[in-house]
Amino acid sequence: CPIETPEGPNIGLIGRLASFARVNEYGFIETPYRKVVKVLPCDGANLGGRAVRGNVTDPKSGNVIVKDGERITAKMLRSLAKVGSDIPVVPFVSEQVDYLSADAEDKYVIAQANAPLTDEHEFVRERISCRYHSGFVFQNPEVVDYMDVAPHQVVGISAALIPFLEHDDANRALMGSNMMAQAVPLVRPEIPMVSTGMEYNAALDSGQVIVAIEDGEVVSVTGSTISVKEKGHPTRVYQLRKYQRSNQSTCIDQRPAVVKGQVIKRGDIIADSSSTESGELALGQNVVVAFLSWEGGNFEDAILLSERLVQEDRFTSVHIEKYEVEARDTKLGPEEITRDIPNVGEDAIKDLDENGIIRIGAEVGPNDILVGKITPKGEKELTPEERLLRAIFGEKSRDVKDTSLRMPHGERGKVVDVKVFTREENSDLSAGVDMMVRVSVAQRRKITAGDKMAGRHGNKGVVSKVVPVEDMPFLEDGTPVDLILNPLGVPGRMNIGQVLEVHLGWAAKRLGFRAVTPVFDGASESEIEAELARAWLVDEAWKESAAAAWKWLKEQEYDENSIQDDDEVRNLYLEEWLGGRGYKPRRLNEVNYARQSAAREWLRDHGYDPDQIFALDEEPVHRRHPERDDYTVRTCLRLWMEALGYAKKVSDEKVLNAAQEVMRENGSPMPILGKQTLRDGKTGLPYDQPVTVGVMTILKLHHLVEDKVHARSTGPYSLVTQQPLGGKAQFGGQRFGEMEVWALEAYGAAYTLQEMLTVKSDDVQGRVNTYEAIVKGEPIEEPSIPASFRVLVKELQSLGLAVEAVGEGGDMVRFGKDEEKTHPPRMDTGLLGLGENFGRKKTGS
Template identity: 50%
Template sequence: RMERVVRERLTTEDADTITPQTIINIRPVVAAQKEFFGSSQLSQFMDQTNSLAGLTHRRRLSALGAGGLTRERAPIEVRDVHPTHYGRMCPIETPEGPNIGLIGSLSSFAEVSEHGFVTTPYRRVVDGRVTDEVVHLDATQEETFLIGQSNAPVGEDGSLTEESILCRTQAGQYVEATPAEVDLIDVSPEQIWSVATAMIPFLEHDDANRALMGSNMQRQAVPLLRTDAPVVGTGVERRAALDTGDVLLAQADGRVSYLDAERIVIEAADGPKEQLLNKFMRSNQGTLIHQKPIVRTGDEVSEGDVLADGSSTSLGEMALGKNLMVAFMSWEGYNFEDAIILSKRLVQDDELTSIHIEEYEIDARTTKLGDEEITRDIPNRSEESLRNLDDRGIVRVGAEVGSGDLLVGKVTPKGETELTAEEKLIRAIFKEKAREVRDTSLKVPHGEGGVVIDVMTFSREHGDDLPPGVNDLVRVFVAKKRKISEGDKLAGRHGNKGVISKIVDQHDMPFLEDGTPVDVILNPLGVPSRMNVGQILETHLGWAAAQGWYDDGTQAYQEAQRDGGKVYTATPVFDGASVEDVDNALVEWQKGHKGRIRMDIDESRRPGERASGKFTLFNGRTGEPFAQQVTVGYMYILKLLHLVDDKIHARSTGPYSLVTQQPLGGKAQFGGQRFGEMEVWALEAYGAAYTLQEMLTIKSDDTVGRVKAYEAIVKGENIAEPSIPESFKVLLKEMQSLALDVNVISEEGAPADVRDEDDDLLRAAEELGIDLSGVRAGESGNGAAADEQVEGIDATDAGPLNTAEAQVVDVQEATETSDDEDPATEVAESGGIDIDMDAVADVPVGEGE
């Protein structure tokens, strides 16, 4: 487009006066860039829940977007695993749900070639001998070769030692071949898998569906207050941590000359180099981005060494969770249906505590009635409620705030009527002070709070670049320490997820022979049908590793030992510890730890079956041993971003939709609970007539009845008969708009009065201090304009009769949203607030119905 414009102007402009500025128009280029980065499907808000999430998001492959497929049109064949994915796209890591198979993750060693094809590396095999030459091939180039597996045995001279080797051919078939026939060999067993999948130990023992969940849930792990690398890793953790870019690396060789929490100075050959650390920054998901030094003053460092850990690394290794002692047993029914029981020790010692930072923003705009103003001078506010605001009306850093507290004071001018002489006099004396304004301050939302850690102010006066119509902008950052609590979601790395059902006192938890209480109790029924046995092997190997392994006299044993005797082990995917190795580790551990804790070992059985891995546990309440022995060990447990504090929600009264007068839906709108068509059937089946009636009237859209009910409750009187719900009036109006002459008549045949709010209703509302205007307009707590509020929510309110769903009701009850729901889909689903046609009111209508 730009070229065409340039050509046209070159032919039309006068050759003597022509300049580059006159012939080149940059607008089309800028527009194309803005469209690509601003509205393209593939320009996404980065997932920064933890370091791994960011790394994976940057390595994502998508079949959607411009020039790609749409989820609705994509058939099974496109989504399925294909032989050409080998070493290029991970067969495990893909979302569950409508995008399955359309969004993938780049495999660990894959690269994108200059032509845009995904290539994977192989080592060349010449005359049965593996060379060090590495070739990168795309899917079409590798079709003619026989490719061997990376863990085929190789002699010291590089020759393949086995007579027949399992090889892949172009059709994805596997054939046996002699060493001389093999053309290429894989570089590593990890090359098939993505980074997240390669971080699951014993992946080869897990069912693919659960491995998929394990890969995806590692990306939802919240960075913890104190990080802890897994005692059973896969060896990928260090490389992954470096490649995330979240750890601070030394820029040059040298010695650490100065060090504090915010900067590290290295004395290098060419002078001192200062490196700054990120402190208490907020990620896109509200988790913590933070760095802390791991070197000491005087340490010698080389270029590329890790100087400081990120928020989800430990000593330069990826650390997303905690090594906890788990027991697989049922305990008083509290771990029914994948629920998890925790020891109170984890709460007291802040083992699973995380810091979350929330950002709140408010702007002062120019309105038709005048400019909004950020100020401490807010009408009808007590000095107590303004205690944390400075003289500008902005909260001070370090203030502790709870729900409903003011963060930024703001007033908006009200529409003014013609002033009387007296008012004009007052205005002349008090100037702006006497103006009619309303309070539109920024308040802490319901159920949130914490400590203010940062405030940013932007103003047009100071030359900040703000959107049109905005004069001032204030951002407030509030941090909160969240301890683990009932209702939070935990998971292991094998797709073994669950919700905490009970946090038990440490002295009531089952304990081992030496008196050590376990940290976590998992349900053994969560393993067999799900076929993720990797978690059991991890638990056994974790026991030997966390309890100090056994001194095998090797250099590796000396190097791996840290943190009070823990030994950090790595079992790479498809090339790691076998069942025999795990068994041997337990047998050797028992030999070195005789007497304290006994594990049954049967030396007469074959390797792999000698150690039971089970211990006698004692009931924490009675002190008696349990009847059966229990599998106990150490498992790496992640705390996921689905936290109960973000999901719990309760409402008595609140905003209502403009059209249907029903409560809005969803936590974001401080909405009610949908009482749908099927719930109505349930009450009908019980014959709970009065409950049903109030659900469909005074708890929902009977505008007169709900105020009178509120009044009756406050005054201690009996609740009056409900009147006609608003939805019935909307139905009438809709039928009248379709040119049907519909009138409501009483049983006697006289015209019935379908009245709106009357004077005594308004009087009652005034007495009780209910603001009907705000409630009806659907204003939310942060003073959003009523129209905006409703427009964003009620997608289906325009035509309230398009489905036979029932209304949303005010329910005085705490509820939770669904576990794995994406917040965006939550809002979309809570959108249409519709009417239950059958249950509205059994009123006879005219012939033209």
């Protein structure tokens, strides 16, 4: 795949196989091609219906059996069988597939996959775009040897999942395909509104879904099993994976996709995963997106999010972490997993069972005990007090320390699984390990400010703010926007695919269909314009039908107070209006059917032909209809101008120009542009320019702020420099580097800078004194010499240089044997230190 590769130093070195590719027995990559057949044997079964090239004559009589360009009929087959030689036919693309490697492919003329074909699989055009010897040429069909299998054959699976990939810059497509692998499975999966048709295959090949092994009938469905009765076989039970942890700590949870009594075929998907819906890959959510600069909140690619998405759990995900503890056999004796932990209150062990292991379902937070464990300390000379305690309490008071497994700093969740491994049952435990306990803790994470999100076109950003729904911009019909993206993120990045996705997504949502637009062979701009026009027509008809319904209700002298909303009165009116026009009254409860039915009759009432605008259900969808699309756009623009009060008659050729003039005069955007008038959520006033609003699939990526945010006051220090450690894993501090020092120097913050470089860093004596002073509420003392300066002095001394420091008052600080070492005061705490100073007289003050 030329697109999917890492961004870092390994760019181009690590690759992925392209779609359909395989590795042959010699280790070379091969890809399939469809064979173009130019000659057929005279007695071939597939000769019927083929057109011949040149006249075919009888070798004995010389009579012409089939004329040039004529199609072979069943009668001619018997005569042709006597010809005795191969018959040249008009080149057609056969079902035969040959796998060729790169060097073998160079020898053949290969046609593009989306070259148009007739129903007989013959080429429509006389000149075809082909590849030959790594060059691109136009050739006659007679010269072509093979044809590509599919347009997306050149790219890998991830890149083939990006709609309108051909409109995206390669760098952004690379980011988009890589980021799809980082998408987090969400609680409510949703199939993309605009997809490429690869979603089913990607989900099937991922191994995340369960596929029926044989035909059968579903006899029972539970949360964890599906039972299928197969012919001539006992009932087969499929086990579902429930709340299992993936390597990325996300949750793998399968749910049934069938119901009891359903008849299934072999190969059908019977259970969905946490990242699929109806057997198709569903990683993100379809949200209403506006490209708008909003109060600086989306500066530098930041994303503004509606609070509604948080409330509805649209971007909520489940994460499972595992924590392990081992009980080893040490030199001082075996470690013990127990509930009896020294110096721990009853509250800390309330959720532990009698063995010291936490119960499933317990809510745990930072530093909570998951598994109680004690380790023997080294036996030393016992003091009289300890001997007394040992005599009173017996062996129980022996010297053990608490080495329990605790929740790490900043983590929380609910215990969902506990596994205990012992030496007796698991002989493959590491040497010296008697017992191992693994605890799984799950947590639900809602989307929050700081989380990373992305579209499929490399348009990534960090959530800067979760905005209340009432403050979000809204459309003329009151629909609030879900997500605001920065329009400056589009032109410079050259990923225009996201704009096309937004437009087609909007049309698909309003018309109630799902758009499938394959890579390199997808929807054209004119087709998207036509779909936007259809969406506007349906919306306009739906809006006017509500107004007509209220008018009809008054005529019927119906009690208006008993009606709840527009939808209820519209349903009553539609049954009356459409019921007598051949529509099915029962189906009028289906929103999409009702909307399209209303639009068809509304168009008919306005003098337009709805059959020229809306496709019939039984019509093949993949056919392109440019004339129908043009008619739809013209109809939409005419009705739009009428709605604005411009009823001037214009010819078909001048409709677009007239609509552009109206747009300039009125300021309202044409429906086919995909832009809409948006109103400010705070003031209710419309923005001065139309805004691109549509539906886009947005992914939540695995870079979550909860995993990265970190805070520390005191903690571990480096052994050599005595400076705080860095990083969240070490419970370290934030790095205060050279440039940060310059910032404080430039600002003149001398005392803050001195603190940063001494008591907050590696002045060991100073930080102990400072901590003590803060606790006691006393003024903080002057800092002393940092430990890292002492390390530098030691290095200089190793070079034979005697270094001394002279203070402000002229007092000398020596480093080495003469150095005055001061130790931090030792606090007298605990039972054992009680009697040390008893009876001694205090000296000094």
